[in-house]
Amino acid sequence: MNARTRTRIRIAVASALLASLALGPLAGAAAAHPVAAATGAGSAPVADGPDTAALEKALAGLPDGDVSAALVRVGGKGTWTGTAGVRDLRTGAPALENARFRAGSTTKTVTAAIVLQLVAEGRVELDAPVTRYLPGLLPASFAESPTVRHLLTYTSGLQPGASLGATTEEMYVNRFRTLTPERVVATAVAKGPASDPGERQVYQNIDYTVLGLLIEKVTGDRYEHQADVRIFRPLGMRHTGFPAGADPRVRGPHHRAYADIGGRTTDVTEWNMSDRWAAGNMISTTADLERFLMALFRGRVVPRPLLDQMLTVPDVDGATYGMAWERYVHNGREIWGKTGSRPGYHTVLAATRDLSRTVVYSVNARSAREDGFPLVARFALPAFNR
Template sequence: MRNPLDPAALDAAIEDVHRAGVPGLFAEVRDGEEVWRGAAGVADVATGRPVTADMRHRVGSVTKTFVAAAVLRLVEGGRIALDAPIGRYLPELVPGARGEAITVRMLINHTSGLAEFLPYAYPSLKGMPVVADTGPQSLEDHRFTRFDPVELIGMGVAAPAVGTPGGAPGVYSNTNYLLLARLLEEVTGTEAERHITREVIERAGLRDTTFPTGPHIEGPHSRLYEAWFGMIDPPRDHSVCDMSYAGPAASLISTVADLNRFYRLLLAGEIVSPSSLARMRRVGPVISQDGRPIDYGLGLHPMEGAEPGAFWGHGGTVWGGGTLAMIRADGERQMAVAVNLQRWNRIDSSGRPTPHPVDDALARFHRLALYG
């Protein structure tokens, strides 16, 4: 049964998230041809400049769906074999028996067993995933560091393995997607960002979606406030930041409208073929970055809190910013939401993040957006 959009209820729900503690957030919700766009709060806590629904935003790991789509388009063209070992393409980056055991598919669905490089690039995060054993100092130390992606991959490959290739559960790791970016470059002879732009972003007609060319976000945008679990108080603006620490794994800049358009076209079979889309939606167990078990496919996963398989999409975080994009399997109902605060939960005596009113307010907004 169709539940039409309720603009007044959506306005109230997004305002509740702001009142719960997020400085500013904005979203677009669609039901068929019906569209609601809304925003609440401020883009700059110092000036009171309001957020607007058309702002550009760092969308973090939502980028991974774009990378996966670019790889699958090359699979369709016969230029990449999904179950070929990555060592066949990049023997210098994943050498020896390990390179022969890890396939392209395992990189896309996070079952490679390769560790996350971030705790090695950011020394104060070495305690991950135990939040209480981390600190935020490296975020500031490396605000303008230009990381070499080959060095970052090397950190992940050299670190102790987090699983066996193809084993279950997999473990979410940005190392996988930096390798996929190098794979795109090896096969096409083109910079990964340029190839993804041409084959995915432009193909989808996304006018406000780009990879960064420097530390600043071009166009109207919000500041991004990082709290690092209460260890940065008040939260510090990290909107100006060199995103080479994430590279093509998580550095994309977009809008909520563009994200909704992208996922709508993806599920309609207009970005990759229907058979590739079916592969993307074939899931297995993966441990997320915050230690939760999730199901994950090829750069796409069923979203928590929805009926099993009813909604698909991806979330993403950067220092200070968060994004979530979800679409119903039939392509009719969808939501993209962006927030300008991250890691708002504080730590309890056992070292675990404590519940925060923002969590409940966001969950209520998501339910209203998706189910009416």
């Protein structure tokens, strides 16, 4: 098989498979019996390429009891793409390779890139206190202001702000309510610090919500527009952006998303997630995110010296994150990745520093907001098996 040969598999799943989903009624109607299709394609296998057999196995049999659809793109030395499952459990319509989805906390990688661009322009200093750019942000209970670097590396010591629920069930009841970033930050700083800046690394949204406010203050522009003109447009990410305000819809071609609410599989596609904002409200496609990932690691988004700092874990006990990105080691290979999870959606961006292997996926799963490692192990790690 030569390097240009494309292989494609198509797996028909019997309608009886739907029974394993244990679906409760959706919007009061009986669910249809979908027939899923899985397709995978790539260059001819190479000895140190992705584990295509494991990737194909991961897609086979969708939808299953958890995952309704999966989109996977593998790049680097040996490429592979796969699409499996259904875009709607009612109709059984097959999954779309170009589907848009809620990208969750992978938004943070874009926010960090914008801040580092401002650093490169001399408009922000990494080790300056955030109060230089957001005066009046912190009350007197803070003896020391975290720096911009602390926020980027999740070492600010801030406490979480107000939320619309701690569990998917609680959030679902409030899914059409609006909680502004300003309100989230105000409630966080009102609690006082959880620790001194730089003392501990705690992954949380509040740091990147503050960074979104910093971007707006420094540029005098909306965060969403800055993301568009600095990242999305220059890189040709034509299908990436943010909902308009509190708009709960995913515009354009997309899959329905499902979560377990009160023991019932419930459609959670429509959801106002504006409270996640610069920390997690982006909507994108796997092709667009792959484009961003490749450009970033090639030094086209932020200058390489700042990229080096972005991909450096701070000297803090137990730290695993640099700026937005987390460092993993799999089979002795260093990988930098970022996950994103929202009800019904799980997203991964991951790559070796030299881009010899990259993977981007979007998975619609009921377990998306639970421990995401089983999804990562199933749909992402096979790309790095060898």
